[in-house]
Amino acid sequence: MLTILFDGIAYGMLLFVLAVGLAVTLGLMNFINLAHGAFAMAGGYITVLAMQRLGVPFLACLPLAFVLTAALGALLERTLYRPMYKKPHLDQVMFSIGLAFMAVAAVDYFVGGSQQNVQIPQWLRGRTEIGDGALLLGMGHYRIFIIAICAVLTVVLQLLLSRTRFGSRLRAAVDDPRVAAGLGINVNVVFLLTFAMGSGLAGLGGALGAEILGLDPTFPLKYMIYFLIVVAVGGTSSITGPLAAALLLGIADVAGKYYIPKMGAFTVYLLMILILLWRPQGLFTRKGGR
Amino acid sequence: MDAQRYQAALRAGARPRLWEFVLWALAFAAPLVLPQHALMVNEIAIVALFAVSLDLILGYTGIVSLGHAGFFGFGAYVAALFAKHVMPDPTVGLLVAMAATAVLGAVASLTILRGSDLTRLMVTLGTALLLLELANKLDWLTGGADGLQGVVLGPVLGLFDFDLYGRTAAWYSLSVFLLLFVLMRRIVHSPFGATLMAIRDNRLRASAIGIPVVSRLAVVYTVAAAIAGAAGALLSQTTGFASLDVLAFDRSADVLLMLVIGGIGWLYGGIAGAIVFKVLQDSLSSITPQYWMFWIGLILVLLVLVGRDRLLRPQTWFRREKGAKA
Numbered sequence: 001m002l003t004i005l006f007d008g009i010a011y012g013m014l015l016f017v018l019a020v021g022l023a024v025t026l027g028l029m030n031f032i033n034l035a036h037g038a039f040a041m042a043g044g045y046i047t048v049l050a051m052q053r054l055g056v057p058f059l060a061c062l063p064l065a066f067v068l069t070a071a072l073g074a075l076l077e078r079t080l081y082r083p084m085y086k087k088p089h090l091d092q093v094m095f096s097i098g099l100a101f102m103a104v105a106a107v108d109y110f111v112g113g114s115q116q117n118v119q120i121p122q123w124l125r126g127r128t129e130i131g132d133g134a135l136l137l138g139m140g141h142y143r144i145f146i147i148a149i150c151a152v153l154t155v156v157l158q159l160l161l162s163r164t165r166f167g168s169r170l171r172a173a174v175d176d177p178r179v180a181a182g183l184g185i186n187v188n189v190v191f192l193l194t195f196a197m198g199s200g201l202a203g204l205g206g207a208l209g210a211e212i213l214g215l216d217p218t219f220p221l222k223y224m225i226y227f228l229i230v231v232a233v234g235g236t237s238s239i240t241g242p243l244a245a246a247l248l249l250g251i252a253d254v255a256g257k258y259y260i261p262k263m264g265a266f267t268v269y270l271l272m273i274l275i276l277l278w279r280p281q282g283l284f285t286r287k288g289g290r
Numbered sequence: 291m292d293a294q295r296y297q298a299a300l301r302a303g304a305r306p307r308l309w310e311f312v313l314w315a316l317a318f319a320a321p322l323v324l325p326q327h328a329l330m331v332n333e334i335a336i337v338a339l340f341a342v343s344l345d346l347i348l349g350y351t352g353i354v355s356l357g358h359a360g361f362f363g364f365g366a367y368v369a370a371l372f373a374k375h376v377m378p379d380p381t382v383g384l385l386v387a388m389a390a391t392a393v394l395g396a397v398a399s400l401t402i403l404r405g406s407d408l409t410r411l412m413v414t415l416g417t418a419l420l421l422l423e424l425a426n427k428l429d430w431l432t433g434g435a436d437g438l439q440g441v442v443l444g445p446v447l448g449l450f451d452f453d454l455y456g457r458t459a460a461w462y463s464l465s466v467f468l469l470l471f472v473l474m475r476r477i478v479h480s481p482f483g484a485t486l487m488a489i490r491d492n493r494l495r496a497s498a499i500g501i502p503v504v505s506r507l508a509v510v511y512t513v514a515a516a517i518a519g520a521a522g523a524l525l526s527q528t529t530g531f532a533s534l535d536v537l538a539f540d541r542s543a544d545v546l547l548m549l550v551i552g553g554i555g556w557l558y559g560g561i562a563g564a565i566v567f568k569v570l571q572d573s574l575s576s577i578t579p580q581y582w583m584f585w586i587g588l589i590l591v592l593l594v595l596v597g598r599d600r601l602l603r604p605q606t607w608f609r610r611e612k613g614a615k616a
Contacts, residue, residue, distance in 0.1 A: 095595075101590065266420065
């Protein structure tokens with residue numbers, strides 16, 4: 001019971017880190033980016049390749065995955081994404097699906113279609129158990145590690161957005177780009193940095209999650225729906241909304257697969273449709289979305 | 291006086307042109323002239339029907355859907371199951387599949403009435419995934435991941451047997467396509483169709499001049515679902531097979547791509563897009579079968595960067611882009 005809850009929380013935290021970048025681009029910049037999973041996949045593959053081919057230790061791979069994916073995100077934002085912000089949603093959907101398809105095929109071409117494994121270090125492989133019977137709580141050390149990292153990241157992000165100068169600039173640029181630009185804020189740079197950070201976080205999430213979610217070239221399409229659920233259900237006006245949605249989704253998914261394995265992902269989809277029928281703008285929103 | 295003039299203008303748009311007759315005559319002649327490509331003609335007719343049905347909701351009503359394959363696949367499974375367990379007659383199977391998909395579409399239309407583009411995207415995608423998951427798990431009924439095999443169909447209308455070369459199949463699909471196309475053509479040129487476009491252009495104003503927005507959306511979504519179901523039924527009837535692939539996300543993305551290649555909000559756009567897409571797919575995947583997905587992605591990205599409105603419609607190349615879309 002508690003073990004399932006714990007695994008669900010770890011899974012949810014992971015989903016949150018993966019999806020928070022999407023929450024920012026989608027909620028703040030109003031851009032539907034279905035290729036977000038491709039950045040997560042990039043992070044995962046950077047980790048796998050760095051560890052296998054170059055022998056980089058796992059812990060060093062995590063920042064590496066973040067930095068490289070962020071750089072990739074920045075590059076793509078500047079060259080391809082920026083003209084897309086003003087286009088209708090249909091164009092954005094087509095464009096980002098196209099990018100995701102290309103990423104899938106490119107990875108298949110360069111690395112191969114087989115499932116990749118991440119060798120996590122020895123000290124993260126153990127498992128601690130507390131209590132017994134129905135209250136047995138078995139905690140994999142790797143999952144504790146994930147929860148810790150994600151919790152720290154969440155707090156840092158929240159502080160970054162609400163307390164720093166960059167955060168207030170970003171919020172200003174989002175609320176009204178023209179006025180913000182008039183006040184001397186370089187809106188393009190703010191968006192560029194934000195997009196890069198969102199991609200970097202996705203890359204980090206991909207690196208962390210390669211062990212739990214599995215990593216193969218179809219990753220962006222397989223988990224796209226999960227990221228979108230987190231954002232659509234969580235609403236896009238804050239960090240806490242997607243966090244709560246990610247935790248809910250993680251717990252529902254793990255519990256659903258454990259208790260009613262016949263249903264598979266059915267529970268999650270059904271839950272999402274029902275929630276969106278009930279609150280079309282997401283569970284946690286200040287006002288009707290744009 | 292004015293009213294008459296506007297009416298005349300609307301009527302003129304609805305009148306079939308000469309080239310349309312020529313086009314359809316060519317399509318029907320194709321299996322006879324090019325018997326080796328009859329299977330291809332059949333496939334194109336099916337995906338074109340599917341694309342045009344999406345155009346009804348995307349191009350004319352402005353609902354962005356990522357889950358249209360859900361209806362296509364549902365129709366395919368219903369037709370296959372009906373032929374296998376109840377009755378092998380294709381026409382009856384087609385009607386049953388359409389009716390069943392219409393019911394599904396009517397239920398699903400409840401989910402697209404509210405919310406933003408993102409919400410609609412999510413619920414349409416979610417509905418299709420739900421159906422995919424269902425077809426996967428109910429393996430005693432649908433054969434699960436192995437697909438539904440052993441579907442044998444009787445002759446069309448009790449007269450024409452399905453042959454090995456797919457000529458009967460091609461004519462059958464083309465006839466159904468033509469019938470449904472004429473129906474859709476009537477719909478979009480009717481006052482009902484005009485209200486759909488009004489809803490697409492400005493939902494608030496449309497409701498302000500007394501258009502019942504919610505019921506119009508529900509009706510058109512149901513009709514589009516039924517027609518997509520018919521396309522799916524044609525596929526499983528002419529191939530004698532239904533697999534999970536008919537419900538997959540790729541199919542929804544493919545059909546969106548076809549429609550966008552051909553141009554949305556124009557019934558022949560779906561047909562043009564389907565032909566271009568199928569020919570491209572055939573030629574590109576014979577070069578690199580494994581990486582077809584890369585090319586499709588590249589086409590999508592380029593299409594959007596260049597501007598999707600003007601690709602197959604040369605008459606718009608030199609015209610200025612229309613004002614801001616709502």
